[in-house]
Structure formats: structure tokens, C-alpha cells
Amino acid sequence: MSDGVRTVERVQTGVRLEKSLLKVLRGLAEYLDISLGDLLEGIALHALEGGSAFAGKPDLLKAIERLKLVYGMDYGAEAAHRLIDNGEDGK
Template structure:
């Protein structure tokens, strides 16, 4: 995992007063259901944290997982 992304995630977990593992679990479970994991307030905090840690990566930069039914 890219180090600036990890820093943002750790800071977000601290902001939400939860463990990093619990944060990631919630994000993944929401993603599995096609739902957003974050409120507008949390998204604003994420934007600030991205600026603090210089995180410029976007979803377009993520590793691609084939979505063709293969596992």
C-alpha cells in the first residue's frame, strides 16, 4: 500500500476514533454492497488529510481487478 495512502487511512481511523482494521472492514463491506462508506463530513475530513499528507492518487491509479466473474 502506498505510504501516503496508509497515513491518510491511519489519520482517518484516529479521527473516527476506531482502529485501522475496523475502518478498512467498514469500507470493504460497504464497497461489496455498492454503497458509499463515508458521510459528507467524513469526506471533507478525508480531503483535508489528503492535503496534509500530499496524497494525489485517485481511484484511477488503483490496481485493476478484473470484474468478469473470475476469482
């Protein structure tokens, strides 16, 4: 494919995410006018190559900071693998 477009098969997943993180991601997808799935795929693909989907984009990073404030996301990457469920949903 010369234009870089690929036809893929997507699957529905039941991924669980922290509530405020999900709100920020949904807000960011809306801000970028893309689907949440597209946003997550882009973030993952960049990360798998050792990069960041937002590197060198200060305006986008500012938008993310605003979304984090709006949705009460008061943590960053330092919390990775350190978030525990509060047990409300029994899972």
C-alpha cells in the same frame, strides 16, 4: 443475535499499501476514534455491497480531503490498479 453484534475470528495480515494512502487511512481511523482494522473492514463491507462507507457524509469527505493534503496523497480512485512500487525495498 438480535443486536447485530457478531463474534468473529480476525487474522493478522501483511497487506502492503501505498505510503500516503496508509497515512490517510490511519489519520481517518484516528479522526473516527476506531482502529485501522475496523475502518478497513467497514470500507470493504460497504464496497462488497456496491456502496461507499462515506456516501452522504460531506463532513467526513471534507476531513478525508484535508488528510489527503496533509499526507501528500495526490491521487484518487483513478489510480486503482495503476500504482507500481518504486523498487526501494526490493519486493
